[in-house]
Amino acid sequence: xxxxxxxxxxxxxxxxxxxxxxxxxxxLRNLSELYASNDGEESEYLLKKxxxxxxxxxxNYRKLADFYSDHPDRTGVLDSASLLYxxxxxxxxxxxxxxxxxxxxxxxxxxxxxxxxxxxRGLSVVGNNPDMLYATALFFENSKKIDSAQRYYNAALQxxxxxxxxxxxxxxxxxxxxDTTKAILLFNEAIGRRSxxxxxxxxx
Numbered sequence: 206x207x208x209x210x211x212x213x214x215x216x217x218x219x220x221x222x223x224x225x226x227x228x229x230x231x232x233l234r235n236l237s238e239l240y241a242s243n244d245g246e247e248s249e250y251l252l253k254k255x256x257x258x259x260x261x262x263x264x265n266y267r268k269l270a271d272f273y274s275d276h277p278d279r280t281g282v283l284d285s286a287s288l289l290y291x292x293x294x295x296x297x298x299x300x301x302x303x304x305x306x307x308x309x310x311x312x313x314x315x316x317x318x319x320x321x322x323x324x325x326r327g328l329s330v331v332g333n334n335p336d337m338l339y340a341t342a343l344f345f346e347n348s349k350k351i352d353s354a355q356r357y358y359n360a361a362l363q364x365x366x367x368x369x370x371x372x373x374x375x376x377x378x379x380x381x382x383x384d385t386t387k388a389i390l391l392f393n394e395a396i397g398r399r400s401x402x403x404x405x406x407x408x409x
Contacts, residue, residue: 212239215235215239216236216239219232219235219236219239220232220236223236227258228258228259230255230258230259230262230264230265233251233252233254233255233258234251234252234255234264234265234268236251237249237251237252237255237268237272238268241272241275241276245272245276248272249269249272252265252268252269252272253269255268256269261296262296263292263293263294263295263296263297263300263303264293264297264300266289266290266292266293266296267289267290267293267300267302267303267306269286269289270285270286270287270289270290270293270303270306270307270310271286271306273285273286273289274286274306274309274310274313283310283313283314286306286310287307287310287311290303290306290307290310291307293306294307298330299330299331299334300331301327301331301334301336301337301340302336302340303327304323304324304326304327304330304331304337304340305323305324305327305337305340305341305343305344307323308320308321308322308323308324308327308340308344309344311323312344312347312348317348320344324340324341324344327340327341328341333364334364335361335362335364335365335368335371336361338357338360338361338364339357339358339361339368339370339371339374341357342354342355342356342357342358342360342361342374342375342378343374345357346378351382354378355378358371358374358375358378361375362375366394366395366398367395367398369395372391372392372395375391376388376391376392379391
């Protein structure tokens with residue numbers, strides 16, 4: 206229901222999940238995401254509640270940091286976001302999105318050297334993780350470092366050639382570089398892999 210933008214149905218099922226197990230924080234995070242666009246106060250409250258229930262779960266801190274990064278309308282929230290990303294990394298040093306979140310926040314604040322530090326640190330710890338490679342590609346693309354962006358897009362797709370987000374963003378990147386031929390080839394290869402998967406599923 207959430208993916209289909211059916212707000213009330215998604216809200217109802219998330220609330221049922223919360224009531225069924227008050228220590229399970231995933232529905233709290235999902236409910237917070239559902240509210241984020243139209244009720245920021247409730248969205249923030251739910252993420253803080255998740256941290257209170259499970260203070261050693263790294264994703265709760267990262268999600269609140271993401272929320273503050275996306276809603277920087279109050280004094281001090283970006284400083285809070287920075288601390289929350291660091292806490293998330295302390296609790297789970299193998300989560301690529303905490304490193305990329307910290308790096309992107311620093312880049313937003315105009316601290317490019319510090320931004321680079323977080324991406325390099327993430328790569329040193331989880332450099333084989335395709336999400337880390339993908340996030341680094343996006344960072345370099347946004348920083349107008351075209352060769353580095355292309356290298357990390359290729360590395361991400363080599364590590365996981367099936368993720369459509371990687372494929373779509375890389376194709377968009379290639380189109381911006383006027384490399385239409387390679388962008389089309391990328392999509393055709395993805396379609397071919399998906400067709401092979403579908404055939405295999407039918408045969409099994």
